[in-house]
Amino acid sequence: MLLPILATAAVAAFATVATALPTSANHVVHEKRSGSSSWSPMQGVKPDGRITLPVRIGLTESNLHRGDDILMEVSDPASDKYGKHLAAEEVMRYPSPAHTADLTLEQIVELFAPQPKTIDVVRNWLVSSGIESSRISLSRGRNWLNVNASIAEAEALLKTEYKIYEHSTGQKHIACEEYSVPQEIQEHIDLIMPTIHFDTKIVGDPERRKLKRTFNPGDSNNNGFLPKKGPTILGPGADPDLAPLPFALTTCNSQITPDCLRALYNFTNGTLAKSSYAVVEYTPQAYLQSDLNLFYSNLARQIPAGTAPTFDSIDGGVDQTTTQSFDDNGESDLDLQYAIALVYPQTVTLYQTGDTVEGASFNNFLDALDSSYYTSDATYPDPNSGGYKKQDCGRYTATSVISTSYGSNEADLSAAYEVRQCNEYMKLGMAGTTILYSSGDNGVAGNGAECCTKAKCAGGTYNSGKTGTFNPSFPGTCPYVTSVGATQIVSGASVTAPEEACETVIYSGGGFSNVFAMPSYQSSAVKSYFTNHKPSYTATQYNNSETVRGYPDVSANGANYAVAVDGSISLVYGTSASSPTFGSVITLINEQRVNAGKSAVGFINPTLYANPSILNDITSGGNQGCGTAGFTAVSGWDPVTGLGTPNYGKMLPVFMALP
Template sequence: MRELNKRALERRGGILGSANDQSNPKQGPQVLNALMTLENCDTMITPPCLQALYNAPPGSMSMKNNTLGVVEYTPQAFLQSDLDMYFKQFEPRLDGVSPNTNLIDGASIQTKNQSFSFNGESALDLEFAMTLIFPQQVTLYQVGDLVNGGSFNNFLDAIDGSYCTFEGGDSKDPSVDGQYPDSLPGGFTGAQNCGGFASTNVISTSYGSNEADLTAKYEQRQCLEYMKLGLQGVSILYSSGDFGVAGNGGQCIDPVTGAYNNGTNGLFNPSFPGTCPYVTSVGATQIVNGSTVRTPESASERVIFSGGGFSNVFAMPSYQQKAQATYFAEHAPAFGADRFNNSQKVRGYPDVSANGVNYVTAVDGKFSLAFGTSASTPTFASLLNMINEQRLNAKKASIGFVNPVLYANPQVLNDVTNGGNQGCGTAGFNSTVGWDPVTGFCISS
C-alpha cells in the first residue's frame, strides 16, 4: 500500500480495498446450511429471495456488449474456489466460470491474504451479480497494484483516456490517487492506464469515501466525469454507506475543528461519490424478522444502518427538487443546521435502496452472512442490467443515467416507511412516505 500521511489515512477510513476499509461489507455468523427456500429469507438472503422480493425473473439473455461491470480494489480479491462453492449451490451452470477480468494499473487477483477482510467484498459482489444475471456475464475491473493501490480516479482513467488529463489529471493529489509508474519497490512499473478498457452499460461499485476525506475541487472534477458517462449511456451506482448519518467507521465531524471524532456526537458525515448528482446512490433495507418476501421491508437496522443525508459540496439537482420539497414540508427532521446542511438547496442521498442484510456468501471455503450497501448495490445494478437486456433486444439504447426517470416516476417503486439511520448520537433520519434520506425510493415488494 502506498505511503499516506497519518491524517489522510484516518480521514479516509482505510485505503480502498484494504482490510481496514470501512466501506467493506460486515461479516455475520457462519451459515451451516445454505438453503434456497423462501421461508428463510428473513434470516438468509439468497438469489431466489431477491428474485421473489423484487418480482425479478431469472436472467434469460446475453446481449452482445451488455456485461455488468463490477469494480474492485486490490488487495480485495475473489477466490475461484469460493465462486465454485457458491455456484454449485445456487447456479450450477456457472460452476468453474470466472468473471471477464480487466486488470488496471498492475492489479492482480491476489491469493496470499485470505480472510473475509480480503475476500468478502469481491465474493459478495461477484457471487450475487453473476448468479442474478446469468446467462449474461460480469466484467470485473480490478484496480491498483499491491504496493500503490488504486482510486476511483484510476478506474475512471482506464475507461476514459481523456480523464487522465482533464483539469490536470490525477497527479495533483498523489495521497489519494495511485501514481504510475510506481516508484515504490515491487510496484507496477508500467504506464498509467488511460482508456485501455471499454465501459460497460452498468457499473456497480460497493466502495465509498466520506466527502470530508477529499477537497471539493477534487470531488467536483470526478463528478463531472460521472455526468459524462451518464450522457454516454452508462449507469453509475455507488453504495451509500453502512453507518447511517455517520461516515465510514461511524465517525462524525467536530463542528469546531472539522476533525473526525468517535461518532457519539458532531456533524453528520455524508459519503462520496454517492453525493455526486450524476451517480445513483444505493442504500439498504431488510426483511423484518419473522416476515416474508411479501411483507414490506424496513430500513436496514441490523448490523448496518443505511447511509443517507445531505451533501456539503453538491447543489440539489433539478430532478430531486420536488421530492425534497415534499420531504421537508411533510417530514422535516427534528434537528437542524447544528447537525446537517438543512439549507434545502443541496443533494440528498440515497436515491434507491435494496435489501442489504443477511446475504449468504461463500468466503474462504465456508458460507457466512454478509451485511452492507455493498450487497444492495450489485443487486440493484443487476436489475438495471436486465432492463438493458430487454431494451437492447428491442433495438433501444441503454438506460444510462437513471435518476431523472426514477424521480419522475416514483410509482414504479414501492415505498419503505419504517426504520431510520442513526448515527452521531442521534436517531438519524426516518424512513417516510415518499423519498427520504434513509432509503430514497425503494424496490421493495
C-alpha cells in the same frame, strides 16, 4: 439546472475551497484543510526535501455550466433525445452548441477542454517559477498539467510546507494544510495534487510502503463501506449453535439468496445476455474461484463451476491470493457471486483496480475509462520493486452498468477534488453508463462511523467520539451517480411483505450533501420530504438548507446475504450487497431494451424520480448515528432508503416505453 459546483449560498459554512486570503506577494490561499483528529502531523519529523512528488494541476475546464443540460437531454424521460448517448463509433464531427446530444466521446473531450489561455497562463507560471518547460507535460484531454517536482520545489511553488501525517491506524502520509497560488491564475486552476487531499502517494522514498495513500478503497483499515461478517452457517467454522437452514423462500427473513431477491423484486433469471455489467474492486480485495464454485453449487446451480468474471486489470490490478481472509475476500466474493447469479447467462466484468504496492483510488478507475481525465493519483509507471510498470489511461470501454461497493466521506477530500471527480460521472452518463455507489453502512455517520465537529465536515474536522455533525458519504452525494441504500425483510415476515430500512448490523447511509447543490430531477421529491416530514434536527446536525443534494436515491436489501467466503457460507451485511443487486435489475432491463433495438438506460435518476411508483416505497426504519436516531423512512423519498427498492415488473414497462 444543476451545475456541478459548490452550493455556495446554501453551504458557505461547509465549503473547503478557501476565499482569496493574501499570503505573500500576490499569492492567495487556494485550498485549505481545517484539520482532522484522525490525522496529525508527526512532531519533529519533516520529509526529505529531495523526495519527488507527482504534481498534478487540474486546469479549469470549459462549458461545465452546460454539462447538466446535455446529460438531461439524453436522460430525461420527457426529452425527445432520450437514450441518444454518445458513441465512440460515430463519425467525428464537431457539433454546434444546439446539437450537443450528437456528441461523440472524442468530441466531449473537446467540449470540456480548458481554454488555450488557461493552459498558457498556468504553464508560464510554472516556467517563471523555475520549472523547466521540458519537465511539464499536458494530459491528453488538456485538462491537467503534470510535473514531477521535489518537495522543496513544490513548497516554494505553492508557498506551503509539507509534513508527515500519521493516521490513528498508524498509516503515514505526506501532505500539507493549505497551499497558495498567484491571484491572477487562481481562476484557471481547480486544484493541485498532492496537497491537502490525503489521497496521493509519493515517489522515491525508501520508506514509501509506510507512506501509502490514506484512502485506498480496498484497504479494510480505511474503508467502513466493506461488508460486515455475520455467523458462518455452512461449512468449516460453522457456528455449532446454528442449525443449517434450507436455502428456500421460506427462510428469506433470516438468509438472503438470489431466489429471495428475485421474489422480493419481481424478476426472473436473465436469458438474453445482450447488455454489459461490471463491478469494481480495489486490491487487495480479491475473489476466490473456489468460493464462486461453492456458491454456485449451493445457491445458483444453473451456473457451471469455473464460471468467472471477465477480468479487466487496471493499474496492475491483480486477483491476489497471497492473503486470504474475510477482509481480503468478503467484498469481492459478495459482489461477484450475486452479480453473476442475478444476470447469468450474461458475463459480468470485473474492473480490478490497483496493484499490491500502491493500491488505487476512484480516480485510477476513472483514468482507465477516460484517458482525458488522467489524474495519476498513484504513480505509474511505478519505479519501485514490485510496482506496476505501465499506465492504463483510457484502456477500457465502460460497460452499460457499473456498481461500486466502496466509498469515502465528503470530509475526506476537498470540495474541488470531489466536484472534479463528479464531473467524470456526468460524462459517463452522457455516454450511456449507469453508475451506482453504495451509500454507506453507518447511517448518518461517515466511513469508519466518524462524525464531525459542529459544522466543519467539509473541512475534514472529525469528532474523536461517535457524536456530532452528520458526515455525508462520497461519491454517493455526487448528483450524477445513483446512490443505493439498504433495506431488510422484517423479522419473521414473508419474502413478499414490505421491507423496512436496514437496522441489522448496519444502517443505511443517507443524508444531505455539504458540497453539491440539489439536482433538478430531485427537487420535487426533496421539497415534498421537507414539507411533510421535516426532521427536528438543526444545522448543528446536518445541512438543513433544503437546497442541497439528498441521498440515497434508491435502496435494496442489505442484510443476511448468504455468501461463500474462504470455503464457508456466512451471512454478510452491507450496502455493499445493495448496490450490485440494484445494478443487476438495471442490467436485466437493459438486455430487454437492447434486444428491442434500443439503447441502454444510462443515467437512471431522472426517470426514477419522474416515476416513483415503479419502486417499492419503504416507510419504516431509520439510519441512526452520531448519537442520534438519524433520519426516518417515510412515504415518498427519504434520506434513508431514497425512493425505495426495485420492482422489475413495474420498471420494465416504463423503461421499454422510452425511445
